[in-house]
Each structure stands twice: as C-alpha cells, then as structure tokens.
Amino acid sequence: MTMPSDFACPCGSGHLLSACCGRYHAGPPAEPAPTAEALMRSRYSAFVLDRLDYLLATWHPDTRPATLEPNEPGLRWLGLTVRHHRVLDANHAEVSFVARSKLGGRAHRLEEVSRFVHEDGRWFYVDGDTGGRISGEVSGRP
Incomplete structure (x- = not known):
C-alpha cells in the first residue's frame, strides 16, 4: 500500500507524511529519526505503508529477521x-x-514496550515485550 505524501501521516502526529515519517522513509540519504519515539512512529507508518525495506534497515542487526x-x-x-x-x-x-x-x-490490538539502541548516529529497534497483551492475531512489530 502506498500513500501520496499529501496524506496525513499514519503515525497520528497530525502532520503530512512528507513532513513527518516520510522524511525518514526516503532512503539514503534519508535523515535518521532523531529519537526512539520518532523511530517507533516511523516504523508504525512503515508497517501501514508496507515499507519492508525501511523496517529491516531500522531493525538492529543482532535481532533483525532475514525477511x-x-x-x-x-x-x-x-x-x-x-x-x-x-x-x-x-x-x-x-x-x-x-x-x-x-x-x-476482527479488531486486533498490539501493546508493546519496545527497546531501542543508538549506534553510529542512528536509532535501531532491538526487540519488544508484549507481556501477553496481544489481542487478536497481529503479526510483526511497528
């Protein structure tokens, strides 16, 4: 699924995609998300937009799946x-x-505490704890 950059950003910030998470999705030389929260929001938006390349690139290599x-x-x-x-x-x-x-x-809800690490000037998603708070069958982690 792709969205033109004049749509509201899926992360719920109230900003346009191009002024919000889209600037991190842009690929090299994309600007890195400045905080773990900004990275988490941009990863949620990437899940919405099926930006699998971005999700893999922002997942720490030690815990990143192959695909x-x-x-x-x-x-x-x-x-x-x-x-x-x-x-x-x-x-x-x-x-x-x-x-x-x-x-x-069917509605699904994923509650998670995600852990992030800052290395080489970039934030990376490491892993998360759902603590058993998943209802429905939500796959993947924003």
Missing part, C-alpha cells in the same frame, strides 16, 4: 497511541505503545 512478509490483504491499520517514551541513557530508550488494526472484520 518480512507484506501486510495480509485486507489488513487495515487503525491507529497508534504512544503511551510513553523513556530515555534510559544516551544510547538506550523504551517506547510503550498500542497499535490497532482490523482484518476480516
């Missing part, structure tokens, strides 16, 4: 709520969020 599958046909991402962004130290941060989607008439 990702595109969204299932008919999957609709409904929204993102960031609960908190906590800086642990200069190179580590956590972002707690809820991502909602709908597939086949």
Whole structure:
C-alpha cells in the first residue's frame, strides 16, 4: 500500500507524511529519526505503508529477521497511541505503545514496550515485550 505524501501521516502526529515519517522513509540519504519515539512512529507508518525495506534497515542487526512478509490483504491499520517514551541513557530508550488494526472484520490490538539502541548516529529497534497483551492475531512489530 502506498500513500501520496499529501496524506496525513499514519503515525497520528497530525502532520503530512512528507513532513513527518516520510522524511525518514526516503532512503539514503534519508535523515535518521532523531529519537526512539520518532523511530517507533516511523516504523508504525512503515508497517501501514508496507515499507519492508525501511523496517529491516531500522531493525538492529543482532535481532533483525532475514525477511518480512507484506501486510495480509485486507489488513487495515487503525491507529497508534504512544503511551510513553523513556530515555534510559544516551544510547538506550523504551517506547510503550498500542497499535490497532482490523482484518476480516476482527479488531486486533498490539501493546508493546519496545527497546531501542543508538549506534553510529542512528536509532535501531532491538526487540519488544508484549507481556501477553496481544489481542487478536497481529503479526510483526511497528
């Protein structure tokens, strides 16, 4: 799924895609997300837009899967709520969020505390803890 850059950014910021997450998705020499929260929001938007290249590029190499599958046909991402962004130290941060989607008439909700690391001037998604708070069958992590 692709969206013109004049659409509202899927991350829910209220900004246009081109002025928000789209500037991080642009590919080399894209500007890196300045915070773990900005990276998490841009990864959610990348899930919505099926930007698998961006998702893999922003996943830390130590935990990154070899490949990702595109969204299932008919999957609709409904929204993102960031609960908190906590800086642990200069190179580590956590972002707690809820991502909602709908597939086949069933609502799905993913609640996660994601961990991020800052290396070589860029933030990377490392992993996340859902703590058993997944309802429905949401695959992948924004």
